[in-house]
Amino acid sequence: MSDIDIRLDQWLKTNTYHHSDFWDIQELVKAKEAAGLTISLCIPTLNEEATIGKEVIVFKSELMDRYPLIDELAVIDSGSTDRTLEIAASFGADTYLSSDILREHGDKPGKGENLWKAIYQLKGDIICYVDADIKNIHPRFASALVAPLIYRPKVEYVKAFYDRPLALSDELRPSGGGRVTEIMVRPLFSMFFPELTALMQPLSGEYAVRRSVLETLHFPIGYGVETSHVIDLYQDRGLDAFAQVDLDKRVHRNQSTVDLGKMSFGILQTFLNRIQANGMVSDLPDLHGQFRQFLAEGHRYELTRKEIVEEERPPMISLPEYLKKHGR
Amino acid sequence: MSGKRALIYREKLKSLREVLFANMVMAAELPAPTGKEDRLTDFLCHRFTEGGLDNISLDESGNAAGVMSGQSMQRNILVAAHTDKVWNETDDHTVSVDAGSMSGRGIADNSLGVAVLATLPLALELLGVSLKSNLILLGTTSSFGRGNLHGIRFFLDNTERAIDAALCVEGMQLGRLSFECLGMARGKITIEIPDGADPGMTGVIDVLSRVGAELVKIGEEAGDLSQLLVGSIEAVSGYNVPPVQGCLRFEIRSSDEARVSDLEKHIIDLVTRFDSPSALSAQVEMLAHRHPGGLDSSHRLVVEARSVLEVLGIGVRETPSISELAPLLGHQIPALTLGVTRGEHRHLQNESIELDPVFDGLAQIVAMIEFMDSNELSFDE
Structure with missing residues (x-):
């Protein structure tokens, strides 16, 4: 075994959990209160009326009313045209339009924008992000993610991962390593950041992070936000800042290969920018921002183009408004 | 009296x-x-633990039970909801x-009933309802089909606590009031073409169709007070292979037990006529029986339930039952079945319920528990 293998093996033993390790939520609440921590749960949304109601009900009832683990439950929306916000509010979530937060900084499209603005808007010492498209929602999607942050002060960033599917249907699938992770991100990490391969699902949309870390991170507003977080935090604080929790099965709408192509394009931009900025490669040419795909109909092929430019928001701690609001 | 409190409770x-x-x-x-209800009964036991119940247990039949001990602890009130669903483990x-509804497989039958059981300890605490009697909350198993109400039967046959009154909770429909049971016999007719016999172009499908048509005739001749229902016909093979085995499931219902017996014999005779050792095997298997009976419509429990529903502005639908209520009434226990909310598409994948009326349903249940607690009831009043 190489040194890296030994290191990864050790890290997996100490920093990888199963959600059942944290089944006792009452104990978790006690530990949270003893540590003097507050926790905000943020669900970023865009047209999620089919699933948002259930997520809000389950989290609010189980992790606020029954066990006071979460202090704040917020939905931050990118401008849904369906009833996402109405339904979320009707079941007791605080709802915000992303465009209404930090108006003077404008409004950019993308999930990363919502996550970034959540740092300003929400109050918790820990922010737990959970995607809104989970069909089999359960309290563990939040409680098990914040647990390592509560019990282990040196852990800063906790990622979710899920079981790997034995078979896939067209419509619904339990999430495994993820196609983009296995085909693109893991090979890239293996080449440039081998230690980060220990993260089973670096792109998962469920993670919990200390505010003290989140406020220092750059935020690509689109597909690259999770990749940039992982790389930036790793380079700053090393692998021991991370933990990961197996949440078993996650059921959600399957994304088309065409959509995953766009996602990969955005992530690759972020990745290349990172390794160039860090001096790991030099003299990269100017990267094109147009992603080209082909739609085939019989023997006719139609070219489609999409401009994908991974803009980045600066670390929140660099904003005077943030410093003032949060007394930093 | 309880009815008026129900408005405040709601x-x-x-x-x-x-x-x-x-x-x-x-x-x-x-x-x-x-x-295979173990995951749901485990969930219920966790909720009972969180609700501070005593004697939380899973019995040999898998029923989940918990007790809210009463002040005098001399009488026992049972609130039961069946936990099993008609859906397979692998179904979504x-x-x-x-905002106003919830939908999905089994949401009404009987996830809502189970949720009411799980919520009752908190509901009673919130309302400041303190009972003299012990309140036994029971999530029963093996209710449907071949299960033949095994869970509730096991509980009633083996519990050491004498049950003084009982309430069965079904997710829908709100306004349902069941206090008597129909006689019932449920069976399965299996048709099989033996090896070597010619299945023809349609295999057992033709025979099943003829048996079905005969059953319809028997049902039509049975009169208004009896029903003969054909619930399913199965004969699966493929596009081009005539099936050599199939079955038909039926149910006889009547308020007259003798009539149920007559119809059952009639069906057995019919199936015997189709049976021919060399060409066709036809067998009938009786899977479940219920005895008719129940409370009188002027029983205090029934009168009070009507009153509570009326005060809450809920239209009453008095319907006989063939579910958990049957063994309770069979044990001479004053008992009712109530529905919790309005819903539709029962047993379909888009089964759905309305959310707002759920509080009417929960309020009526609490009001009836209070009534059972404050009145000594007997079966024959």
Whole structure:
């Protein structure tokens, strides 16, 4: 075994959990209160009326009313045209339009924008992000993610991962390593950041992070936000800042290969920018921002183009408004 | 008296909205086919533990039980909901929640009933209801089909506590009031073409169709007070292979037990006529029976239930039952079945329920528990 293998093996033993390790939520609440921590749960949304109601009900009832683990439950929306916000509010979530937060900084499209603005808007010492498209929602999607942050002060960033599917249907699938992770991100990490391969699902949309870390991170507003977080935090604080929790099965709408192509394009931009900025490669040419795909109909092929430019928001701690609001 | 309090309860119970709805979602998303309800009964036991109940247990039949000990502890009131669902383990049990409704497999039958059981300890605490009697909450197993109400039967045959009154909770429909049971016999007719016999172009399908047509005739001749229902016909093979085995499931219902027996004999005779050792095997297997009986419509429990429903502005639908209520009444226990909310598409994948009326349903249940607690009831009044 190489040194890296030994290191990864050790890290997996100490920093990888199963959600059942944290089944006792009452104990978790006690530990949270003893540590003097507050926790905000943020669900970023865009047209999620089919699933948002259930997520809000389950989290609010189980992790606020029954066990006071979460202090704040917020939905931050990118401008849904369906009833996402109405339904979320009707079941007791605080709802915000992303465009209404930090108006003077404008409004950019993308999930990363919502996550970034959540740092300003929400109050918790820990922010737990959970995607809104989970069909089999359960309290563990939040409680098990914040647990390592509560019990282990040196852990800063906790990622979710899920079981790997034995078979896939067209419509619904339990999430495994993820196609983009296995085909693109893991090979890239293996080449440039081998230690980060220990993260089973670096792109998962469920993670919990200390505010003290989140406020220092750059935020690509689109597909690259999770990749940039992982790389930036790793380079700053090393692998021991991370933990990961197996949440078993996650059921959600399957994304088309065409959509995953766009996602990969955005992530690759972020990745290349990172390794160039860090001096790991030099003299990269100017990267094109147009992603080209082909739609085939019989023997006719139609070219489609999409401009994908991974803009980045600066670390929140660099904003005077943030410093003032949060007394930093 | 209880009815008027039910109005106040309905408003107060709305503060448990998220708790009740979350219990509904979690109960609905746990698969619980008949005989494999363990995940759902475990969930119920956890809720009973969190609710501070005593004697929480899973019995040999898998029933989940917990007791809220009463002040005098001399009498026992049972509230039961069946935990099994008609769906397979591998079916998608995902629930969708809208502002006013919830939908998904089994949400009404009987995830909502289970959620009510899980929420009752908190509801009684919130309302400041303190009972003299012990309140036994029971999530029963093996209710449907071949299960033949095994869970509730096992409990009643083996419990050391004498049950003084009981309430069965079904998710829908709100306004349902069941206090008597129909006689019932449920059976399965199996048709098989033996090896070597010619299945023809349609295999057993032709025979099943003829048996079905004969059953329809028998049902038509049975009269208004009896029903003969054909619930399913199965004969699966493929596009181009005539099936050599198939079955038909039926149910006889009547308020007259002798009539149920007559119809059952009639069907056995019919099937015997189709049986021919060399060309066709036809067998009938009787899977379940219920005896008719129940409370008188002027029984105090029934009168009070009508009154509570009326005060809450709920239209009463008095319908006989063939479910958990049957063995309770068979044990001479004063008992009712009540529905919790309005719903539709029962036993379809888009089964759905309305959320707002759930608080009417929960309020009526609390009001009836209070009535049972404060009145000594006998079966024959």
